Amino acid sequence: MKYQAKKRFGQNFLQDTFLIQHILQLIKATDCETFIEIGPGLGALTNPLSQIIETIHVIEIDNDIVNFLATQPYADRLIIHHQDVLNFNFNELPSPQKIVGNLPYNISTPLLFKLSEYIHLIDSMFFMLQKEVAERLIAQPGSSQFGKLSVLLQYFFDIEILLEIPPTAFEPIPKVDSAFIRMLPNEGYHGKVDDWAQFSKLIKQAFSMKRKTIFNNLKSTLDKKTLLELGINPSLRPEDISIEKYVLLSNHLHK
Numbered sequence: 001m002k003y004q005a006k007k008r009f010g011q012n013f014l015q016d017t018f019l020i021q022h023i024l025q026l027i028k029a030t031d032c033e034t035f036i037e038i039g040p041g042l043g044a045l046t047n048p049l050s051q052i053i054e055t056i057h058v059i060e061i062d063n064d065i066v067n068f069l070a071t072q073p074y075a076d077r078l079i080i081h082h083q084d085v086l087n088f089n090f091n092e093l094p095s096p097q098k099i100v101g102n103l104p105y106n107i108s109t110p111l112l113f114k115l116s117e118y119i120h121l122i123d124s125m126f127f128m129l130q131k132e133v134a135e136r137l138i139a140q141p142g143s144s145q146f147g148k149l150s151v152l153l154q155y156f157f158d159i160e161i162l163l164e165i166p167p168t169a170f171e172p173i174p175k176v177d178s179a180f181i182r183m184l185p186n187e188g189y190h191g192k193v194d195d196w197a198q199f200s201k202l203i204k205q206a207f208s209m210k211r212k213t214i215f216n217n218l219k220s221t222l223d224k225k226t227l228l229e230l231g232i233n234p235s236l237r238p239e240d241i242s243i244e245k246y247v248l249l250s251n252h253l254h255k
């Protein structure tokens with residue numbers, strides 16, 4: 001019987017075998033302590049991965065999929081965590097961790113924010129995402145896509161789009177294009193912010209209205225003089241300001 005994909009769990013299964021082989025080469029699966037796959041589904045990646053990795057931790061929310069996986073010939077290579085990945089405690093697994101997944105699109109943004117809290121455990125991450133989200137993740141200052149997601153994730157990770165993927169690579173066929181990305185913990189900014197909660201609050205406020213100037217968005221928190229002293233032109237839009245400047249601003253507010 002053909003498996004009926006569930007929309008509510010963002011189930012679009014990879015079906016392009018050439019693409020799957022390409023993804024496996026990019027992941028270089030063998031060289032890591034702990035290998036984790038988020039949302040294994042019907043095993044499009046899990047099955048070939050199990051031929052090169054002895055133990056794969058898979059995190060899956062769907063009962064039917066968990067039952068399916070448990071009956072597969074490669075089941076003895078899996079440690080199945082039957083739960084919502086948004087509640088998963090990655091501290092329970094040894095590090096360094098390599099984390100991969102063709103992510104359910106409806107949870108990809110909160111999941112990426114959650115994973116940044118576990119940066120100390122992460123070796124590398126490889127994800128399939130909606131192309132539009134991937135473009136926001138890699139956007140640089142000056143681009144209209146540069147926003148909250150770009151700043152808060154580039155603060156922790158070097159992010160690169162490795163492949164762009166058409167909807168026809170999946171079954172059922174989604175409405176949007178996808179991209180396969182790599183995220184590597186970044187030494188650049190990490191640790192430079194004095195107070196992370198304050199920094200993320202500042203970024204949310206700075207980008208609250210993207211069409212307004214940085215001064216307009218932040219005027220309840222600071223004045224023009226302070227922005228000028230920090231080398232930030234108050235009439236710039238939030239997307240025109242670099243991560244370094246936002247770090248400076250946040251640390252100034254912290255003092």
Ligand code: SAM
Nearest residue numbers: 009012013014039040041044061084085102104
């Ligand atoms: N890896 C498979 C593939 O590439 O064909 C399936 C990918 S499918 C896009 C997303 C998978 O994530 C599904 O198996 C779905 O059931 C699972 N999933 C959805 N929401 C989840 C959640 N909150 N926690 C864990 N798994 C989830």
